Amino acid sequence: MRRIIWFLLMALVLSLFVSAYAYELRAEDEGFTLISENETKALLFNEKTTEIRLVDLETGKAWDSSEMNGSQGNRTIKSLQKSAVQATFITNAQTSPVTTTAMDSYTYSVSNETFEWQLIENGVEITYTIGDNAYIIDDLPKAIRVDKYQKIIENSDWSTSQKKDFDANYRAVPQKDSEYEYMIRVKDDSLSALLIKKLYEMIFTSGVYTQEDLLEDNAAVNYVRTYSPKIHVTVRYQLDGDDLVFTVPCASISTTEGNELVSLNALPYMLTADNTQEGYIFVPDGSGALISLNNQKLSATPYLMPVYGSDALINADDYVSRRTDVALPVVAIKRTDSSMMGIIEKGYEMATISANVSGHSDEFNRVTLTFAIRNIENVALAGNESITSSRYADDIYQGDIVIRYKWLTDENANYLDFAKVYREYLLKGGQLNESEADENAPFFMEILGAVNKDKFILGIPYQSTVQATTIDQAKEIYELAREKGIDNIQMIYSGLFKGGIKNAALTDLALDSGIGSEKALNELSELLSKNGDTFYPGVYWGRVYTERDFKPLKNASRKHDGDPAMVYTFGEPVLKHSRTNHQGYYISPYYLEEYTDEALDNFEEFDLTGINLFDLGNTPIGDHKRKENLSRIHAIGVFEDALEEISDEYELMLDKPLLYAFKFADSATNLPRGDNGFAVTDYSIPFIQWVLDGSLNYSSESWNTESYMGYENQLLWALESKSAPRFTFSYEKPSIYANTEDVDYMAYYSSQYTDSLDIAAEMYQIYNDFYKQVADAEVSEHVILDGNVRRVTYDNGVTVYLNYSYADALVGDVTVPAQSYVIEKEVAP
Known part of the structure; x- marks a missing residue:
């Protein structure tokens, strides 16, 4: 009778939760109960297995939360x-x-x-x-008072074998400062699971000895029991x-x-x-x-x-x-x-x-x-x-x-x-913003300024910098790029400030010695603005590469061992960090707000409209101070606040931004080109670029510093992913990077502008011609015809055929040359 009443009550409760759409359970839904539905979906629940089934009401298709009928795998996998x-x-x-x-x-x-x-x-x-649920050793009493033990014997029908098992594991031991004698468990380490279960049933089955007795007897001998882990x-x-x-x-x-x-x-x-x-x-x-x-x-x-x-x-x-x-x-x-x-x-x-x-x-x-x-x-x-x-x-x-x-x-x-x-x-959800497409394709131009380098006095090294490109030289490169037809330039000037590319604390902001004057910098920034281009000094904001004007013990994030967390440069051949004088420190999120306020005050000394942040949008960290732990998930909000504060004052270009930073970015650079190369993966796709398209301008890494890939290959990726070209230029000869003891600078050997500005202009013109055809269009189809041949179609009728292979490819009646592309435009009838 009670069971019938229970089912009636459950039916009543379910009727209150399930709407009037009335999905009818099918034979394949046996064991499931309808618990919720709306115009498009029904949600089913299995009370015995706790499995969930989602049903699409239009197609009748079902998707289960678990695999209840797997045939392969060991016991752990099947569970x-x-x-x-x-x-x-x-x-x-x-x-x-x-x-x-x-x-x-x-x-x-x-x-x-x-x-x-x-x-x-x-x-x-x-x-x-x-x-x-298996019994563990401490489910047995550590001690049993002898008089209670006698009652267990009197109310139980132990066999000779059972009595032998008990005597082998419990022995009478007098206790000091106690009027009672106790049977003490003596073989904790050697008891098998089977024997533990057997002893448990012997002690507790009669009902004479209870859990309250266990607690009382354990306390009498000062024994603290452990429990089987439960969550x-x-x-x-x-x-x-x-x-x-x-x-x-x-x-x-x-x-x-x-x-x-x-x-x-x-x-x-x-x-x-x-x-x-x-x-x-x-x-x-x-x-x-x-x-x-x-x-x-x-x-x-x-x-x-x-x-x-x-x-x-x-x-x-x-x-x-x-x-x-x-x-x-x-x-x-x-x-x-x-x-x-x-x-x-x-x-x-x-x-x-x-x-x-x-x-x-x-x-x-x-x-x-x-x-x-x-x-x-x-x-x-x-x-x-x-x-x-x-x-x-x-x-x-x-x-x-x-x-x-x-x-x-x-x-x-x-x-x-x-x-x-x-x-x-x-x-x-407000995590991404929409924006209008530019008339011409952006061109991301990084200028390398001051580079960190050790110098010597009487054989003693000290931290210093050398100038790969001064402000006046940067202006010369910029004007030459404009003459060659490059438009919509997004100039990233790395290494402008004290300390060089790996800058010192921004709380003591100043131009690096020898880079040029404040007047020259402001004139360069104004020149770009006048031409409709944008100037972005590039800086690390979440770390500093010096102990000057920065107190690591107070303001750096701490590791679990209590030491300030350092930013190391690792040597790839030996997989160890190099002990150069240019190691940095991560700024603690506890200090980031104060640091940001002071840095922004200092930036007001210059006539700037934009800032490129190398790290604040991609390296959220916490702080493991002993008494003030702040885990990364709780530190994210501090980084978001800093980004919001900076974006209120400047246009932001972010390097390799993560999701939390998207809504603060006006442009993004150094986005990944392809996947990480895990052996289990089969194809890379420009997924993150599709997500960002229509919200901000973006580029991948610099083409000339990744020249091992070949310019043709990089152009194909730009066309496939709608990624703007990016090049890194320096004025001085590559020898300036010799003996910098920093593997991060290895790619800069190919950055001298005289070697690649012409090819940059050529690549930009090709890309810009493509961009103007699809600037406001969305990708409507992307097909991987094989690993190296792809077809991208836009909703305005433009189709791009891309051939990454070293042999010509035939796609329908279209021949796509090796390491090249074909663009077709659908002709309206």
Whole structure:
């Protein structure tokens, strides 16, 4: 009777939450209950497995949050396939490194029936208690008072074997300062799980001995018990228009003492496709990358990259490969009949993206999002790297992790649609602004000014600079570029100020000695403005490359070991940082606001309209001061405030901007050209460029400093991605960079303007002719015909054929020469 009443009550509750659209469950929906629906989607919930199913009402297609019928993989993988989350937490904080373990919600909660759920607006909330239900040693009493032991014997029917097992592990021991004698557990380290369970049943089954007795007896012998690790995690699924929104409120996460949460893998099998599907995985690697489903790259390492790159304060002294950081917290997977995008709305600063293909661990291709709640670092003690202590910030994120899933049900939806959907999402959310296209294509011109270099007095080195291009020489190069037909010049003048390219503190702003006068600088800036061009002095704003006018112990970010975090230059051949005199310090976010105010006051001395920031839009860091921990996710707001303050005064050009900086940028430079070259990826696409097109001008790296790629190849990428040309020029001969002891300057050997200004003008004219045809147009189709031949079509009828290969290619009736392109314009009837 009670069961019938319960089902009637649940039916009543469900009727209150489900609208009048009345999706009718199908045979394939067996086990699911309709919990929410709207005009386009229905949300189903399986009360036994906690699986979610999203149904498109127009097509009838369904997408599940888990893979409940996987046929391949070991026991751990098969459990993960069915799980909503996988939690990794500390099991022993006394070891170094700390010991951690991972438990999934299916094996350690759903199977144990240790979860609760309730309906909420437009969805469901589930709370998992994740932990191993197996008995551990401390589920047994450490001591049993002898008189209680006698009562257990009297009320139990122990066999001879059971009595032998008990006597082998408990012995009567008199206790000082106690009137009672106790049976003490003596073999803690050697008890098997089977024997622990057997003893537990012997002691507690009769009901004579209780948990209250256990606590009382343990306290009598001053024993503190440990508990089997448990973690409580709440997740929410909610319909929001066409989208499914998945939320983990981090503030509600709790664990048993000493078992702090390290990371959370969210919906590990939501974005999957089995080995019968055709399509690809999209990851925001570099400019964007595709991983073909079932590509058979089983020897390749799975894709793994943190959003916004690795935390610069973690393992700060270790070499990190020169890869482009992930700028966009978005992933997607295309199956045969539809596609699903995963957009991280909150918590993406902690996220790591991983992707793999079928055949590695099971039959599924998948892309997964894992969130690092605590970044653990092993810190050397007293300078001895063989003795370490595990540390992590106390400033733990207490907000929500939110992933928005956008389902593109059209079977023809592709990666270009992903970019369009994501761009529209950013525009709607105010993270990106729209702008009008310029009449002529921009040309990004970097001028190298003062270069950091060691000089010597009596054999003793000291920090100094040499001038690669003075202000007057920069004016000469600029005027010559104008004469050669280069228009809409965006001049980046690197190394104008004290300290050179790797500048000193901006709180003591002054032109570098020998670069030229303030009057000459203002005249150059005014000249560019008069011609409709823009002048951007290039500076590091989030770091300083000197200890003059800067107090590292007070104003630099700290690492976990307490030392100020330094910005190292690494020598690639030896993978170690070079010990030059030009190392820098990261500015603490606690000091950044004051630093920005003072720097802006100093910039008012010059007649400038723009600033190029090398780092503030791409290197957010926290501060691990002992008593004032500030994790990176909480420091982002400080960087946004600084960018907003600067953008209120100047036009901003940002180097390699990450998502948080987009809305403050007027232009972007040094955007990635292609992906990072992971073996598991198959194709690179200009995804980030498509997202930014129509919002700001952008360029990739300088063509002449990356000349190993060839100008033809760089032009093809510019045409494919609609990226403006960029060149780096210096006036002096390349020998000026000799013995600079800085590998960052190696590319500057090819920067002398006399060697590449003519080719720059030629490339600009070609690109500008193309740009004028598509300036206001949007890409309507992008097709990878093979790895080296591509076709890009715009909504105004312009089609560009691109051939990256070294042989002519035939596309339909169009012959595309090797390392070249063909542009066609559709003729209106």
